Amino acid sequence: MNAFSDALKKSGLMTDQAFQTRIAELESSETDLNDSKATARAFINAGDVTAWQAEKLLAGKHKGFFLGKYKLLRLLGRGGMSAVYLAEHSLMKRRCAIKVLPANRVDDSSYLGRFHLEAQAAAALDDPHIVRAYDVDQFSDGKSVVHFLVMEYVEGRDLHQVIMREGPLTPIDAAEYIRQAATGLQHAHDCGLVHRDIKPGNLLLDLKGTVKILDMGLARFFDETDDNSLTIQHDERVLGTADFLSPEQAINSHNVDHRADIYSLGCTLYFMLTKHAPFEQGSLAQRLMAHQTQEPPPVTKYRQDVPETLLDILKKMMAKKPEDRQENAEAVAQDLKNWIVNNADQQWLEDHERQWDSRPHTNAKPAAPDIPIPNAPSTDEFGDFLTMIGSEEPGSGLKPASGSGMLSGFPGRKSGVQKKQTPDNGSSVNPAEMPLETSPTPKSNRKISPTHNSSKVSKPISSVAKRNSEIKGHSSLSLPESVQTILDKAKEKPALYGGIAAAVLALILLPMYLFSGGDSKKGPGQAEAPPKKEAKEPENESPNMTEEVPIVGVNMTVGEGETFESINEAIEYLKNYNDSLSFQDERKIILKPDAKYSGTVEILEPSFNFPKKLRIIGESDSKVVWKGDGSQPLLRLDNVEGLVLENIEFDAAGASVAIEIQDTCPGVTIRNSRIVNFNQTGIDLAGTAGLFTTVVKVENCSFNTSNASAKGIVVRSGDATSESLQLLRCQFEGPFATGIELQSDFVRWLDIKECTFQKLxxxxxxxxxxxxxxxxxxxxxxxxxxxxxxxxxxxxxATSDDMVITRNLFIDSQQADFSVLNGGEASGLTASLRANPAGASFNWTTRSKSESDNSPTIFAENARFDVQDITLKNTDPAQGNYLKPDQGKGRVAGESGFKPYVGAVSP
Structure with missing residues (x-):
């Protein structure tokens, strides 16, 4: 047997009989059983193993697929305290999520204590707006002990992902999601629990539009005494996320009550309406202090369509003093419900009526059945296996076979669309063998336009429910008129007729199901089912990605004979098939040298499955050349997170723009690259925004073109506020018109540092x-x-503040070092600069000072004119020591955030 077959046989994922039967089938086919990867593909196609399992088996990992009676199917996510796996009960076949405490932390009393606290808290709760816990257990193989919590598996996205990908919500949807969360919180509070970490990332939105609260790991019993408080034992006075933390929790977290959750829920509502945390600036300590002493920027700063009545509810939720907030979470839910009734249209209310049904809560619930099963295979490598995911080398990934480089017949996929399956737990899709796709509708790859509507909102819940109904694909049955009458009445009065309708349908449908063998074929007495409609392919589906799916690891190579033949193929694969939960760490697209790279790549508002950390890197001592066709930009980005491109020469071949970046793109970076032959703009930043801690960055890039009217980097207005941008160590080599041009009338947190501008x-x-x-x-x-x-x-x-223009070196400017075209009072510029001397200090020039010039100037404290003692070692950008001062001239006193010398290059 090949290596894959050998590992699979030892893994216990298949019985020996099932394994031998499958091998016999493959021997009679054209499968090359001497090829481990070809064999792996065949077993995946047959549904015997998942792609995630196959990767581990190919890496020689045949142990660690079982935790007691649960079989692990794939990694869902990883956090600071635990990893989460999609698993299946070995006998009941019920899908669940298993949260595992890393084996290397079980001796840490703080982590282990919090883990069991989470299990106790979750087990006490039974509410449709809280992720349910089924079981808590530990498994020992004699060497390692694995502690784990078995939870309800919910397909969906957290609200942080929703907002970051789709923008702020409509006021109605935002109020509804917070109302649901408040309902779940009230149940938790009634059970004696405070969550203490409410934030958008801990509110999960499922496919039906229901919000469920995640991660009770920070919850604490009201009656917990100081003697057994984990918070006090481990001297952790602040537990939670600073951007959503209540003022009192920052001071003393172990004394907070349910009103702390109300404040955090208010901060979450603020984020859902604005796509901004209430306080984003400053260090952790400064943000915590702001929650205690400052009011957040008004929502009207970001949008004008939120009614004042909703803002009043928000303001009360975020009151600094706990006693000034709503009395409890139930009051929050009721306030929001009343507001929705007064502001939503009738269709919206009808679509959401089912989510507003009152439900009696109970603190007790039946324990999950514990069915004894045969022991799982010995797994003496759990500690290593459960902590290696995301850190192991990507060599275990499956590369495509010859030809198209794609895997034919990938389970759950047909022409790039999820195939409907019905696993034993009754869910409509099988999430184990396919990437999680939960967007209500596929987004079209719209073109970037400066006139794009800025009031983007998420899809209404009604559209999600409608799409779910379509996916289920119910067959039309010819029902007797009397039965149809009952069903019609059940729609009008579900409380009175719902039970009768269910019983009638059961009597009709159950015999049909039994006689048909439980499948879709026609059974005795069953009406002819209409032909099923073929799933409509998404408009943005790539023709190269529709039939087959490659299996790749963390690293992907591009070039002739590599994983993908073009950059676009690699990007389209990640758009359609990336498993963001299994690949938490950075993924790489490596551009091989000597290959030709061309065409336009567009990543426009990708789904939440698209990698949050992706590097596209040229593998060459010299920069890999990516050349366009002269008509379109080489790269278009819109709402992309964490993309880094480096060691590439972007040759626009005469196109107007080389690279376009639009909207919120935290962490997007272009580094160590050249942008050449653009006709108008090298990099166009249209309403481009980073976040306070994850900026948009252009670093160590050079710009050169022959068009005299061209501009290197343009920062202009767009859908988002131009903010959190860094342009660092860039070279602008003329002759062309402008190095960096600011066209936006509002710019925030922009750094232009250590750049060189020559002959512009x-x-x-x-x-x-x-x-x-x-x-x-x-x-x-x-x-x-x-x-x-x-x-x-x-x-x-006059509203400009914290401006700094300092330590700049001006050599041989032909007209002026600094000028204001429309004039103005010098005091006006001085007021805009920082009060301390660093605001406009240490700017040196070779020009002489004009005694008669009273125009505004940046030459203030420690400025020098007529500098003659600085000569440059080299003015050719292709040579070393480019624009470097000779003889160590130009050193000045140090200043935080700036270099201790004048100019871009260290003397």
Missing amino acids: GRGIFIDPGNPTLVSLAIGNNTFHQCEQAIVMRSIPS
Whole structure:
């Protein structure tokens, strides 16, 4: 047997008889059983193993697929305290989620104590808005002890993913989701629990539009005494997420009550309406202090369509003092329900009526049946197996076979669309063998446009419910008129007629099912079923990705004979088939040298399954060349998170724009690359926004083109606020018009540092009149032989603050080092700069000072004019020591955030 077959036989994933039967079938087919990967594909196609299991088996991992009576199917996620797996009860075949405490932490009393606290808290709760817990157990193989919690498996997305991918919600949907969460919280509070970590990431939205609260790991019993409090034992005064933490929890977390959850739920509502946390600026300590002492920016700063009545509810939830908030979570739910009734249309109310049914709660629930089963195979490598996921080398991944490089007949896929399956637990799809797809409808790859509607909202829940109904594909039955009458009455009065309708349908459908053998074939007395409609293919489905699916690991190579032949194939694979839960760590697309890379790649509002950490890197000592066709940008990004491109030469071949980046793109980085031959703009940042801790960055890139009117980087207005941008160590090699141009009239948290501008018309041009520039830093830049180095159309507005223009070196500017086209009072610019001398300090120039010039200037504290003692070692960007001062000239005093010298290059 090959290595895969040998590992599979030892794993216990299949009985020996089933294994031998499958081998015999494959021997009679054209499967090459000497090829481990070909064999693995065949077993996946047959549904015997999942793709995740196959990867582990190919890596020689035949142990660790079982935890007692549960079989692990794939990794769902990984956090600081635990890993979560999709699993299946070996006899009952019920799918569940298993949260595993890492084996290397079981000796840590803090982690283990919190884990069992979570199990106790979750087991006490039984509410449709809280993820249910079925079992808590531990498994020992003699060497390692694995502690785990068995939970309800819910297909869906957390609300943080929803907002980051689809933008702020409509006020109605946001209020409804928070109302559901408040209902679940009230049940938890009634059971004596405080969650203490309510945030968007802990609220899961399932496929039917129901919100379920996740992660009770920080909950605490009300009657917990100081003697046994884990919080006090381990001196952890703050537990939770700073951006959503109540003021009192930041001071002393072990004394908070249910009102702390109400505050955090209010912060979550704020985020859902604005796509911003209430307080984003500053360090952890500063944000915690802001929750205690400051009011968040008004929601109206980000949007104008939220009614004042909803803002009043939000304000009360986020009151600084607990006694000023709603009395309990039930009151929050009732306030929101009343508001929705007064503001939603009739169709919306009818679509959501089922979610508003009152339910009696009980603290007791039957224990999950524990059916004894034969012992699972010995697994003496649990500690290693359960902690290696995400950190092991990607060599275990399956590469495609020859030809198209795709896997034919991938379970659950037909033409790129999920295939309907019915596993034993009754769910409509089989999540084990396919990536999780939960978006209500596939997004079309719309083109980037500066006029795109800025009030983007998520899909209404009604559309989700409608799509779920379509997916289920109920057959039309010809029912007697009397039965149809009962069903019609059941729709009108479900409480009175619902039970009767269910019984009647059971009497009609159950015999039909039994006589038909439980399948879709026609049985005795069964009406002819209409032909099933073929699933409609998504409009954005790539023709190269519709029939077959490759199995790849963390690393993907692009080039002739590699995993993919083009960058677009790799991107389309990740759009359609990436398993974001199994691949938590960074994925890589490696561009092999000597291959030709061309065409436009578009990643526009990808689904939440698309990798949050992806590097596209050229594998070459020199930069890999990616050349366009001269008509379209090489790269278009919209709402993409964590994408890094490096060691690439982007040759626009005369196209207007080389790279377009739009909307919120936290962590997107272009590094160590060249952008050349663009006709108008090298990189177009249209309403591009990062987050406070994950900025959008262009770093160590060079820009060059022959078009005299072109611009290197343009920052302009768009759907989002231009903010959290860093342009670092970039080279702008003229002659062309402008290195960096700001066209947006509001820019926040922009750094332009350590860049060089040579032989340009304008180095930096701030174009709008009276712009608002918040936290703008222009520092440690070198301007060499530019006509004008830094140009402003007018003085920034009075609301601009924390501006810094410092440590810049101006050499041989032909017209001016700094100028304001529309004039203005010098005091206006001074007021916009920081109060301390660093606001406009240590700017040096080779030009002489004009005694008669009273125009606004950046040459203030420690400025130097007529600098003659700085000569440059080299002015050719292709050579070393480019624009480097000779003889160590230009050193100045140090300053936080800036280099201890003048200019971009260390002397």
